[in-house]
Amino acid sequence: DSGVTQTPKHLITATGQRVTLRCSPRSGDLSVYWYQQSLDQGLQFLIQYYNGEERAKGNILERFSAQQFPDLHSELNLSSLELGDSALYFCASSVGAGVNTEAFFGQGTRLTVV
């Protein structure tokens, strides 16, 4: 158990809908990362927050947004869902955001868009 908690574990929804994925980082970790893992795209970096502020952005679609709250948990919002958004979404956390910092991953949320 990495200490990173993601909910829900599974989510099935229809095209055009909006969903929210939640991540609770390890106790004491200030930095949260979101990744999308699909069969043909590997592990794609979406976005990173550090202590409530956006720190780095990857190939995150405009239909997707995220935030980190004062209690350090984070939410990833996915809207106007398309079939191609079906994937595993991972959250990771780390104590800081320095170059030597290792990240710890949650178990992921499997999103299926039908």
Add this chain to the structure above:
Amino acid sequence: GDSVTQMEGPVTLSEEAFLTINCTYTATGYPSLFWYVQYPGEGLQLLLKATKADDKGSNKGFEATYRKETTSFHLEKGSVQVSDSAVYFCALRDSSYKLIFGSGTRLLVRP
């Protein structure tokens, strides 16, 4: 931009065989390098890391050496077990804060 390239999988080996999974990177500055492992149905777990040139990371019999001259961080294990079957990801982090992963290499170890 920064990137990580891993050898294509799957890699299929017999138990007790020697393992090498190649990883090369492109980065500005001086990144830290990581290997993560993902077992079926689970999240990624950190396997080992190296933070500067010539550092060797090691864990559970796995090793990787940070080679700046060849921009490589190849993963090796002298004798694989069936329980090592998983997907292995090479990753880097530099001063841009991003943690960038390779595409992953699936390892299948047969008894």
